[in-house]
Amino acid sequence: MKEGLVIKSTGSWYTVKTSDGTIHDCRIKGRFRMEGIRTTNPISVGDIVEFNEDKDANVIVKIKDRKNYIIRKSTNLSKSSQIIAANIDHAFLIVTVNYPLTTTTFIDRFLAAAEAYNIPVNLVFNKVDRYRPNDMERLAELKGIYESIGYKCYEISAKEGTHLEIIREALKGKINLLSGHSGVGKSTLINHIQPGLELKTGEISESHSSGKHTTTFSEMFELDFGGYIIDTPGIRGFGTFNMEKEEMSHFFLEIFKISNSCQFNNCTHMHEPKCAVKEAVEIGKISMTRYESYLGMIMEDEDSKYRI
Template sequence: MIGTVYKSTGSWYSVKTSNGKFYECRMKGKLRLKGLKSTNPVAVGDHVVFELEKKNDVETGIIKRIEERRNYIVRKSVNLSKQTHIIAANIDQVFLLVTINNPPTLTSFIDRFLVTAEAYSIEVILLFNKLDSYNDDAIGELKYLNHIYSKIGYKTIEISATENHNVSKVKNLMIGKVNMFAGHSGVGKSSLINALEPGLNLKTKEISSQHMQGQHTTTFAEMYDLSFEASIIDTPGIKGFGVVDMEREEVSDYFPEFFKLKSQCKFHNCLHLKEPKCAVKEALDNDDIAYSRYRSYLQILEGDESQYRTDYWE
């Protein structure tokens, strides 16, 4: 039988077949994936081949094979730096929720996420949430970030999940697609999903006032089929986001505004560091490239492990 993984709890997987029936499945032995050491060999969104077995009148499945993935979002495991964690697979687009100060989403986190998505050709739409809760200074910062990323070419939407502001715009973009929602804990993923599909009643929690961080309400990634012909993968709040397996020479290719200028650099293998006649550095000097983006590029290029572990709030 063939089905799609809708939920993973680490050892058991809820798999939905084409006829709409769900089976609880597990793996027998270890499934090896080509060249990828992962803490979770099977991810939500995976298409799997499984066989049924019956014990004590209970029918469960044994996963035999994972079908080839069209794409996936992967990050370094925060506690096991040599291994990766696959957040979700076979995604049409990702909505990355960003908040300014409750909790803060740093540009280093946004950029690492965008670079990984670019590497696997996954479209990311930035949702600047909690518009209703900001003072003038925070609104100014939101507008500045919106300007940076929309100028690069990313689709951005300013929303308030609790006030239902621009939620219909998000809904229209989701129709007919497998959508993933991502972001730090507390940025409003569950609130937005509830606004899109009130019947799901996902749990939400308040922000911790002591540390201005979100409290985890989603423990495992899970896919939901929505009433308006869309699917959504809700993910646990992502803390740090470590970029995986990129050669130094290719990192700039995943910064669209850098890639656009690459052919104008004097050297075809320019790393945009201290090379003469570098079009990227010239654009940076002329404020045509945001300094925060260049800083993120340097951190990834240098393999700054400390940064991806500290771009979130404990």
């Protein structure tokens, strides 16, 4: 029996790295899919697993307890969720104001999911080299919203290599998840941060202002300055999963903080009188887009697929 870290997942085969640096190709034991784990991928990148060596195929027989993971509703209607990665020290959401557009709805859903599983998140605004004056105004507006909540925000150009030394320092010594829509520049950023990987990058569709999927499965790469970086397939939508409606406000930090001043302890911040959250929205203390994201999540139909 050996133990190792899952550094690559294709859905059917898993690449596992042991403590001595040896790489093993493993498959999953069939019963994992029959133990009530309602996910499309019962094992994910970042998992610590135990496996048996076999001349025909190495077989994973146990998943060690996870300290955390980030999960979303699956776009596959036959399953209920997809684990993006596990045992994460830090997540970096790559955001583009344009080329393609990342919506505040998507940002807020990702942040809420990360808060639910105690994963720190930084926002990385990429492609600033392409931004026109109105794009820069929008960038400043978004940074103002999220920095006021407490999220660190970085402005970079992965293509030009601008401000990447700050990102390298933030990644050092940690297991880091990079996520975002297709086309936001995740692969370009990783290629700059860790030369030699030569990850495939794609062009943006000018007609649809969206990116093409160039990463088809999650993979973890070791950084030569210490730590790991997890590259994930571009996410089109991010539906919330396994969040109780009465707890939803806990995952919006500024809403949760102000909710202590609401008249009712169980205030939903929708229709109750003397709601401190609604008052804060009216005076601009809480962003309207954040409040709308909260309402969208709390009112979401459990059977709905996912949201962008």
